[in-house]
Amino acid sequence: MDMASHPALTAARAYAPTQRLRWTALAEAAAEANAFYIPEMLCAALDHLADSTVHVLEAQQDGELIGLMPVIVAGRYGRLPTGCVTNWMHDHCFFGAPLIRRGQEAAAWRGLLEQLDDAPWAPGFLHLRGLDAAGANAAALEALCVEQRRGRREVHRYDRAMLRSELDADAYWEANVRAKKRKELRRLQKRLADLGTVESRLLTDAVDLSGWCDEFLALEASGWKGAEGTALASRPQDAAFFRSACTAALESGLLHFLRMDLDGRAIAMLVNFRHGEGAFSFKIAFDEALGRFSPGVLIEIANLHAVQGDPAIGWMDSCAAADHPMIDSLWAERRTITQYRIALRGQGLARARREAAFALANGVEALGRRLKGQG
Template sequence: MNAFTAIDPGAAVAATPTPAVQWAMPGALPADLAAQWDALALDAAEPNVFAQRWFVEASAPLASRDVRLLAVRQAGRLIGLLPLANASRYGRLPLPHDENWLHHHAFLGGPLLRAGHEHAAWAAILAALDADPHATGLLHLTGLVEHGPVHRALIQAAARPCDTVYRIERALLQSDLAPEAYYEATVRKKKRKEIARLQSRLAEQGAVAIRRLDDADDLDSWIDAFLALEASGWKGRAGSALACTPQTAAFFRAALHGARAAGKLELLRLDLDGRAIAILVNFLSPPGSYSFKTAFDEAYARYSPGVLIQLANFDMLDRDEIAWMDSCAAQDHPMIDSLWGQRRAIVRVTLPLAGVRSRAIFHAVRTLERLAAARKRPAPEPSA
């Protein structure tokens, strides 16, 4: 699988060398590919921490399917990398297809594409899948930023239908305002008064402090505190907390250690008398950032510790190197939507691979999807 496409070494060097494709497995990377993957993340047209090496390597052991990495190099330099997997079902249809692979806790699915090489990278990726004997007719891409550099380049390079089949909007923090000014401009006055009241009531319970993980702090003790907080609440009772299985706890620990080693980690905690009652995990990838996970002690739920720790997170607006933060939240999330005023559209797209059969499958599937969407739409109001 770690084989490059054949290139004639005696051929004349073109002004723009033809990209070469390499297949690899996350757990068995050639040393040069690992180093170039890290370098690509620093020069990506669109940052995506969930496609960076430290996150993919932490999450790949939990994959229920074989994950392949499709890497594209040009003139020896990595210009694109996309984790892929085969799927046996397309929605409710028993239709095998290829899709970008995302771990359950990954909230963005765009590949890493080198700035200035987006079109060439996508063209090489699609050509490789068109020729891949393991490919199964359709390519399904989840978690693309709508009209972002990755999405735009895909549409331009595809030379085939590239349909948006699902779309959500989630909260985004982005503003030129200072934190306090943003808070006042975005959060309605009545809610700000209520939050101030909650802050005062919590302060009556003991010493309140916001802490940020620094180089001297023991990361594992912070991770332990987060896992314990999350497991003590509704996620623990539902069996969905990270600590509920050794595998997901190990993933979380590996991801945070990997992020710290890569300089991508920020942890905030809200302490009461020195004990954490809320912890927020952020991943940083300038010019972007991601609010990855939050946990809080439900014994203090009446003080809204999840809201209070987000107030400290507004300090992100003061950082010159960070232009925005993705909430990674569900659409219409009541808490974060009330605090962050901007929205980011995330889409899922489907396109056919090469061949008449693939085109026929694509058009049949899209017809079924349009019919299903039409049935869900409310009937128009009768005219007066």
């Protein structure tokens, strides 16, 4: 199914009655969790954030949907004036693994790559971003590229914090956070409690969702993100995406929305989205006027207890940048996030151009490493 074949790309709504059921069934059977591509979030993103043409590739086997990957065409690859295809990761998408049916990983990748090989709109190569280097997607893709003798290069990787432990919250806290930091945070919790009643709670009633979304948007916009124009409320389409994704996820039981109140007023809020046994930390907002109490850290402590106390959540990806000073000091586990450059094939002139683009990118990258003394 090619989203580009439909006018104005309003197709997430248009396809919802039929496609969403198929996408949901695939998401429930996915080999690797990715909350950003489940229909609750993907449809919201297609409705509100698709500034350019998004091709939603589907791989099928015997009439069954076994793979789904949204992609776009990028006019450049880094500094190179070479077009390429890349998995669609909008500004609020922090993981890029396609949804692939468990047990059908190789067949799904084969189908997705064949579609790109045959697509007249697909230039250069496939630039895959935001994959777990140790995940099912990466393993199946590597094996298929070896089988097909298809070019594959890892072009970047970094580690980011994640939470995966059998310990309860208190034991995890004691085992992984330095004693000096624990003491300081207990002092901040006490000082904050001196100002009034502090309460942490999860969203459980759909009636409250709209108000919580309003408060989150206002709280985030009140800080540095609002000043820099990167808060969700800074652009109407971003705010609409946020509301739509939260609404759909809550209806499906996949929204994990936490807040910390001081005398009934939100001073920190945290939004997570679940998929399978995993969860993905999406956005955090806090009252910067109370920065001396570190409300962002304190709500992460509340989140630790909420996650470790929920038997339905086996792990949580921080979705944070590498070497994040706050979450890295609280969560001990790490997830390696990688990017790949995958050669595309085709026929005639299209194949020659793609081979040249892949070789050019490889050559420029190798030259850059030599100039830096890395090989």
